[in-house]
Amino acid sequence: xxxxxxxxxxxxxxxxxxxxxxxxxxxxxxxxxxxxxxxxxxxxxxxxxxxxxxxxxxxxxxxxxxxxxxxxxxxxxxxxxxxxxxxxxxxxxxxxxxxxxxxxxxxxxxxxxxxxxxxxxxxxxxxxxxxxxxxxxxxxxxxxxxxxxxxxxxxxxxxxxxxxxxxxxxxxxxxxxxxxxxxxxxxxxxxxxxxxxxxxxxxxxxxxxxxxxxxxxxxxxxxxxxxxxxxxxxxxxxxxxxxxxxxxxxxxxxxxxxxxxxxxxxxxxxxxxxxxxxxxxxxxxxxxxxxxxxxxxxxxxxxxxxxxxxxxxxxxxxxxxxxxxxxxxxxxxxxxxxxxxxxxxxxxxxxxxxxxx
Amino acid sequence: xxxxxxxxxxxxxxxxxxxxxxxxxxxxxxxxxxxxxxxxxxxxxxxxxxxxxxxxxxxxxxxxxxxxxxxxxxxxxxxxxxxxxxxxxxxxxxxxxxxxxxxxxxxxxxxxxxxxxxxxxxxxxxxxxxxxxxxxxxxxxxxxxxxxxxxxxxxxxxxxxxxxxxxxxxxxxxxxxxxxxxxxxxxxxxxxxxxxxxxxxxxxxxxxxxxxxxxxxxxxxxxxxxxxxxxxxxxxxxxxxxxxxx
Ligand SMILES: Cc1ncc(C[n+]2csc(CCOP(=O)(O)OP(=O)(O)O)c2C)c(N)n1
Ligand code: SF4
Numbered sequence: 001x002x003x004x005x006x007x008x009x010x011x012x013x014x015x016x017x018x019x020x021x022x023x024x025x026x027x028x029x030x031x032x033x034x035x036x037x038x039x040x041x042x043x044x045x046x047x048x049x050x051x052x053x054x055x056x057x058x059x060x061x062x063x064x065x066x067x068x069x070x071x072x073x074x075x076x077x078x079x080x081x082x083x084x085x086x087x088x089x090x091x092x093x094x095x096x097x098x099x100x101x102x103x104x105x106x107x108x109x110x111x112x113x114x115x116x117x118x119x120x121x122x123x124x125x126x127x128x129x130x131x132x133x134x135x136x137x138x139x140x141x142x143x144x145x146x147x148x149x150x151x152x153x154x155x156x157x158x159x160x161x162x163x164x165x166x167x168x169x170x171x172x173x174x175x176x177x178x179x180x181x182x183x184x185x186x187x188x189x190x191x192x193x194x195x196x197x198x199x200x201x202x203x204x205x206x207x208x209x210x211x212x213x214x215x216x217x218x219x220x221x222x223x224x225x226x227x228x229x230x231x232x233x234x235x236x237x238x239x240x241x242x243x244x245x246x247x248x249x250x251x252x253x254x255x256x257x258x259x260x261x262x263x264x265x266x267x268x269x270x271x272x273x274x275x276x277x278x279x280x281x282x283x284x285x286x287x288x289x290x291x292x293x294x295x296x297x298x299x300x301x302x303x304x305x306x307x308x309x310x311x312x313x314x315x316x317x318x319x320x321x322x323x324x325x326x327x328x329x330x331x332x333x334x335x336x337x338x339x340x341x342x343x344x345x346x347x348x349x350x351x352x353x354x355x356x357x
Numbered sequence: 358x359x360x361x362x363x364x365x366x367x368x369x370x371x372x373x374x375x376x377x378x379x380x381x382x383x384x385x386x387x388x389x390x391x392x393x394x395x396x397x398x399x400x401x402x403x404x405x406x407x408x409x410x411x412x413x414x415x416x417x418x419x420x421x422x423x424x425x426x427x428x429x430x431x432x433x434x435x436x437x438x439x440x441x442x443x444x445x446x447x448x449x450x451x452x453x454x455x456x457x458x459x460x461x462x463x464x465x466x467x468x469x470x471x472x473x474x475x476x477x478x479x480x481x482x483x484x485x486x487x488x489x490x491x492x493x494x495x496x497x498x499x500x501x502x503x504x505x506x507x508x509x510x511x512x513x514x515x516x517x518x519x520x521x522x523x524x525x526x527x528x529x530x531x532x533x534x535x536x537x538x539x540x541x542x543x544x545x546x547x548x549x550x551x552x553x554x555x556x557x558x559x560x561x562x563x564x565x566x567x568x569x570x571x572x573x574x575x576x577x578x579x580x581x582x583x584x585x586x587x588x589x590x591x592x593x594x595x596x597x598x599x600x601x602x603x
Contacts, residue, residue, distance in 0.1 A: 021439065022435070022438065022439050024435070048438045048439060050434070050438065050468075052431070052464070053460050053461070053463075053464035054460055056428065056431070056460075056461070057428070057431040057434075057460065057461050057464065058431075060424065060425065060428040060431035060432045060435065060461070061431050061432070061434050061435035061438070062435060063424075063432055063435060064404075064422075064431070064432040064433060064434060064435020064436040064437075064438075064439065065435040065436065065438065065439035066435075067422050067432075067435075067436060068436055068439040068440040068443075069439075070439040070440075072435070072439070086425055086428075087425065087428070090424075090425050094422075094423075195402050195420040195421075195422055195436070196402075196420070196440055196443065197398075197399045197400045197401060197402060197419075197420055197443050197444075198398055198399055198401075198418070198419055198420055199399035199400075200399075202418075203398075203417070203418045203419050203420055203421070204420050204421075205414040205420075205421045205422075206421070206422045206423065207405070207411075207414060207421075207422070207423035208423060209411060209412075209423055
């Protein structure tokens with residue numbers, strides 16, 4: 001059965017159905033509908049909901065709930081995500097699972113409440129202090145939002161690591177028909193690390209303080225090996241009309257949706273443009289891009305930022321191919337027609353260049 | 358012969374890292390005594406701070422989670438809400454609770470979270486080398502108030518029990534000390550009472566403990582103990598600050 005829901009509400013329902021038992025959040029636009037949805041849904045079902053005094057408190061409540069083995073979640077945007085970074089660093093250090101939703105808005109500073117993709121680097125580079133990574137999932141529709149939620153909880157438990165769902169203000173607030181019929185709650189994992197009282201076992205200690213540099217180095221290498229496993233096993237992406245393409249657009253989330261509209265027009269004009277849409281922003285589909293670069297020379301990166309994911313595309317291609325970039329920061333949402341014009345201009349220029357050669 | 362004094366089994370046979378004459382060691386021991394006597398080792402979860410108390414997980418034979426500086430009350434809230442059958446307490450210094458973690462402590466108290474905070478007030482930042490804490494007395498010399506704390510520059514000493522007392526969510530707040538045997542006995546009773554109230558579901562409790570820091574007070578151990586009585590407790594009067602009857 002399909003229901004018409006906002007992305008934020010659909011995300012809340014998906015989290016509920018995925019077995020999230022604890023939600024902690026602090027109001028910030030454009031994700032308030034999620035906090036409000038959880039306020040009703042969780043409390044009515046006797047699960048834990050707290051409107052915290054700050055995002056710092058919320059992420060630390062998540063940490064506390066997670067250490068008991070509970071599936072815990074929080075959500076925020078822009079300024080609130082900056083405050084959560086301290087807690088995310090501790091979650092990563094303690095290897096505790098958690099799901100954190102970021103409905104990105106325009107920044108820096110207070111910025112605005114329009115949809116943006118300007119928290120890409122914060123999300124994919126760790127964001128807080130220390131050597132760590134968070135798994136970052138970037139859905140492109142309300143339906144896909146509901147699909148990445150159980151995946152997020154599953155990956156969090158599987159790797160004992162915080163997972164970020166990176167949406168944006170548009171995805172959170174737009175209404176689309178959505179079905180939960182196929183949503184399967186993620187598996188329950190054996191958790192041998194939880195703190196629930198030393199009953200029938202020795203007392204457990206969980207701490208990230210490791211004074212001995214050798215121990216901390218070893219802990220960092222252990223985390224690093226885990227991140228390598230994630231990079232090997234968990235890359236997710238979608239391709240669109242890439243088979244015959246001689247220019248490939250790289251875009252994610254709502255940006256990819258706008259690009260799809262542009263590509264339909266480009267194809268009508270017989271311009272062979274395709275798209276790769278990373279669904280995991282970290283781990284980034286670097287190998288796929290490298291593979292594509294064997295036959296395609298031109299990669300066009302579009303982001304609703306001044307240029308963040310483009311760094312990953314450059315790193316992935318390792319100097320191969322030619323990278324074109326178009327960005328709209330500040331919460332501006334370009335139309336498919338605008339992108340159609342820009343991409344076709346780059347496409348013709350690339351072809352002219354090829355002919356010259 | 359009757360044994361009248363022995364190490365609680367829950368206190369590991371490790372050397373404390375605390376300085377000579379420090380109150381933390383006594384407080385660590387008292388908590389373990391109470392948990393042992395109340396038979397709570399299978400239920401208890403401690404949230405350790407950033408501060409001189411942060412290594413208490415090396416001494417406690419109960420589950421312990423480290424928290425980021427000041428976030429103890431929020432972490433304890435998350436644990437307790439997710440797992441209400443546990444006895445959950447945070448152990449926090451005065452920098453931890455009364456400065457960086459004021460919001461988390463205040464709102465946990467205001468929500469009436471059924472947790473306990475063991476609040477160690479030693480009037481300074483011990484771990485980072487003796488800087489001013491929110492609880493530092495006026496005219497008291499620290500590394501960041503070299504001419505003595507001046508209210509015009511650095512404000513006034515914060516009385517956490519009295520601040521929290523006005524919140525309807527708080528149930529039991531008592532200020533005690535560990536500078537002499539009679540005070541230590543009272544502190545143990547206060548900790549036991551706070552834990553019992555939590556077990557009875559009576560909501561938020563906090564035990565504030567005036568605790569000597571001879572190292573950063575630049576005093577001998579005995580002098581530091583006397584100073585708690587003669588000076589510190591004038592600013593921070595001992596006794597029950599709030600106890601909600603039912
Ligand atoms: C966010 C952050 N800021 C600063 C520190 C450094 N730091 C560690 S403990 C501490 C203060 C400890 O003082 P207090 O809470 O009074 O405890 P005490 O050591 O006196 O027992 C500070 C500032 C930190 N660990 N984290
Ligand atoms: S610095 Fe002060 S509080 Fe810290 S261990 Fe030494 S005496 Fe105790």
